[in-house]
Amino acid sequence: xxxxxxxxxxxxxxxxxxxxxxxxxxxxxxxxxxxxxxxxxxxxxxxxxxxxxxxxxxxxxxxxxxxxxxxxxxxxxxxxxxxxxxxxxxxxxxxxxxxxxxxxxxxxxxxxxxxxxxxxxxxxxxxxxxxxxxxxxxxxxxxxxxxxxxxxxxxxxxxxxxxxxxxxxxxxxxxxxxxxxxxxxxxxxx
Amino acid sequence: xxxxxxxxxxxxxxxxxxxxxxxxxxxxxxxxxxxxxxxxxxxxxxxxxxxxxxxxxxxxxxxxxxxxxxxxxxxxxxxxxxxxxxxxxxxxxxxxxxxxxxxxxxxxxxxxxxxxxxxxxxxxxxxxxxxxxxxxxxxxxxxxxxxxxxxxxxxxxxx
Numbered sequence: 001x002x003x004x005x006x007x008x009x010x011x012x013x014x015x016x017x018x019x020x021x022x023x024x025x026x027x028x029x030x031x032x033x034x035x036x037x038x039x040x041x042x043x044x045x046x047x048x049x050x051x052x053x054x055x056x057x058x059x060x061x062x063x064x065x066x067x068x069x070x071x072x073x074x075x076x077x078x079x080x081x082x083x084x085x086x087x088x089x090x091x092x093x094x095x096x097x098x099x100x101x102x103x104x105x106x107x108x109x110x111x112x113x114x115x116x117x118x119x120x121x122x123x124x125x126x127x128x129x130x131x132x133x134x135x136x137x138x139x140x141x142x143x144x145x146x147x148x149x150x151x152x153x154x155x156x157x158x159x160x161x162x163x164x165x166x167x168x169x170x171x172x173x174x175x176x177x178x179x180x181x182x183x184x185x186x187x188x189x190x
Numbered sequence: 191x192x193x194x195x196x197x198x199x200x201x202x203x204x205x206x207x208x209x210x211x212x213x214x215x216x217x218x219x220x221x222x223x224x225x226x227x228x229x230x231x232x233x234x235x236x237x238x239x240x241x242x243x244x245x246x247x248x249x250x251x252x253x254x255x256x257x258x259x260x261x262x263x264x265x266x267x268x269x270x271x272x273x274x275x276x277x278x279x280x281x282x283x284x285x286x287x288x289x290x291x292x293x294x295x296x297x298x299x300x301x302x303x304x305x306x307x308x309x310x311x312x313x314x315x316x317x318x319x320x321x322x323x324x325x326x327x328x329x330x331x332x333x334x335x336x337x338x339x340x341x342x343x344x345x346x347x348x349x
Contacts (some may be wrong), residue, residue, distance in 0.1 A: 001311075019287065025316030026269035026286050032312050039283075047287025054291050060240040145217075 002112040004031045008044040016051040017131050023047055049133070055132040066133035067140050070125040070176075074141075075119045085109045115175040122179030134180030136174045145172060196255070210314050211224055215225060249301075254334055256292040269293075270305070293321055301327035331340045 004027065012019055027047075031040050044113045056063045061153045085108050125137045145168035149157075152164060204242045249257065259275040269286050272293075276284045296302045307318035323331075 013312075020290055020319065021316050022269060022319035023290050025310075025313035025318065028314040028316065029270055029312055030286070042283070043286055046285030050287035050291040051284060052324055054294065057240055060237055061238075064237065 001004075002032050004028060005037050008041045011181075012044045015131065015135065015177070016048045018055060019047055019051050052135050053130045055130055055135075056136065059130070062084055062129055063133055063136055066125045068128040069128065070121045070137040071140070073121045073124050074116050074117065077120070082113060082117070085113050115171055117177030118172050118175035119182075122176035123183055125176075126180040126183040130178060131183060134177060137180075138176050141176060142169065142173055145169060148157050193211050249330060249334055250292075252288070253292045253296055254331070256289060256324065257296055257301060257327055257331055260293075260296075261328070264319070265322070266322045272321070290319075291317060296319075296327065299326075299330075301330050 009024070012024070027043055029042060030043075087106050087107050089103060089107075092098045094164050097135055114158065122134050122137065126134045153161070166184055230339050250315045255276055256272060259279075263275060264317055269289055273284045273286050273289050276289070293302060293304070297304055302321045302323050304319050304321050309315045309317045
């Protein structure tokens, strides 16, 4: 028996768990009948988009809420927690709580904390809404990042432009998606 | 009009009237209150469009194609033969997920009905979902055909 590509199948069941079981069966049947791996992957992408669009049209208010909750989490985290995690002594000093800058406290790297925060936002969106909403949230984040990067270029960004592009258009969306697909809640495939 | 829940209104009101310069990144700091009002209006319009898409009762082009394929195939109409029929007719690759999304919308409009078949090993133990056109669906297809023919004749007169 010919098995379809496992990553594509996994992505479909994790990112669009509302996909009807008959769709998975039809894809398997066609793959078994001799369709190519490329065809299967294209069909998976189309199915994810179709299921996501169906979920948006079926639950528009929930979609907006999902995006709002994701953004609220990111805002609260980066506004109030990020600095505390990557530089606690600086955070305490700026707020006049204590001057312990000489203690040399081991701090977390921003390159670890920021993707984890994005993954957390994706997890929260998927956990408390529908997992398909993570894609919508990622789209809003990408749109926002695009505007920010364009603005930075207009302001004369010359150094670190490649890092800005990689972080905004690869690290951030992938981290959110990873957080979303790793949600523990098991939504049964219909 | 779409009923917008109170938390959403409060959130949007905050975005509209609060001093956003404290937390909004530079590209948006220049947007004044009228700009934010326009953004709010566009956002509300976007939600209304989605709501109208959900409630529409007319047949879209793809829905009509799927409905005609179901009529043509008859008793054995499920995702694979429907997709193959559409591919043969249009000459383009058709997404099986899109076919099922259209079938779900047709079923919501009571234009088709579905039943679950037996699981088969070549489908990984998954059951087929067979679709059958209802009398309302047949009527809708005939009505669409009449409309197309009338419009086509009108086009012929003007051309």
